[in-house]
Amino acid sequence: MEMGFDEKFALLRSIAEECICEDELRVLLKKKPNPICYVWFEPTSMMGIEQGIMKTIYVNKMVRAGCTVKILIADWFLQRNPRFTCNLNKIQAIIRYNIMMWKAVGMHLDKVEIIWFSDELNHHAVDYWPLAMDVSRKYTMKRMASYCKYVEPYGPGILPAAQIIYPCMLVSAVLCHKADIWLFSMDLRDIVMLTRDYCEDTNRGNIPTIFLPSVLPNLLENPEFQNRRNPGRTIFMLDDEDDIEEKISCAFCPSRVVACNPCLEYIKSVVLPWFGKFEVVQKEGNGSNKTYSSMKELIADYESGDLDSFDVKLALGKAINDILELVSEFFRSNEEAQAQIVPHRLQDEIGADIQKIQLQNEEMSGHVASTCQGISDLTFPSLSPTTEVATGGAADEKGAAHVRGRRPTGGEERCADTGGGRRG
Structure with a gap:
């Protein structure tokens, strides 16, 4: 049975924390029951659950609607990354890995068209450029640079010109496609605006409706003081059971505090949309087991203390x-x-010019860091993102047999007490 207007609107609207041109969405769905929805995706060699699970949830909702x-x-756009330079073969290998992840978690790829921007640019350069x-x-230039100030690995100081091109081309990509709806993520909000x-400045009509879902927060307390390469900041699609247990146990989850609680955000954005509950x-002596079907119920119990942070972490x-x-x-x-x-294995192709920019930014930020260490941290993960990449071939053979079975080696930092988590 075909979905009614109100149900379809509610389903699509549930995708985004913010919907730009929401009134236009209502008008659109009344005029065009099957709108064209474009999903922006930037390939990643370390796919987190935000790009894997949450993207799958959003796309499947669009298909259902x-x-x-x-x-x-x-x-x-991935050529902006100094690891890839202009090697599209390397980039396409990463994309095939990303698509496999979507298949693994059940994205309805048989009902989705995948478009490569490099092909679009080659065929329609006269429109884009x-x-x-x-x-x-x-x-x-100042405004364009403001959109790039947090781009890794360059940091807050000096940007290569390639980063300045990015906002211009993204705007061009949005407007050149005949899309009724665009799905981005909240971290691209400024460029979307x-x-x-x-x-508005060019009196151009037909602005598409834009969905901006929330971005998963950093799992660590005080993330602004944490190393952005710390794998404990998020959960990756290839993390094994022990990886996840350790990351969640070390996550910031203060008792009775809802605001800025990353564990509750993970429940809201990942668990409830996936399972519906x-x-x-609950641990012995702390009441009976309970199933929550909404964040409102969960928050009420958590703020009152009826729900313990330790139990939340175990369940998450x-x-x-x-x-x-x-x-x-x-x-x-x-x-x-x-x-x-x-x-x-991504071979490092970071040239002297890029190393110079990195070193200049490290000096400006007051950091004394080893460039070699920074480069090694960027190695593409063969298995678990928290596992060190071996130089020999034995790890490949072992990994093929047991994809999520490897554990990190020694020398890792152990978590501090972050609200109900285990120590040591």
């Missing part, structure tokens, strides 16, 4: 492991999927 869904793979040039003429500003097995870890077990099973039983992960 009857939308024509197209995922625009922003492969061309003049528009990107016009955007660059309309706004200042540049798109809206450009349309959150099951807590189990829920995420249950989801990622799908990934584990998929890769164990699929040789083609294993082939997308095990053999890949």
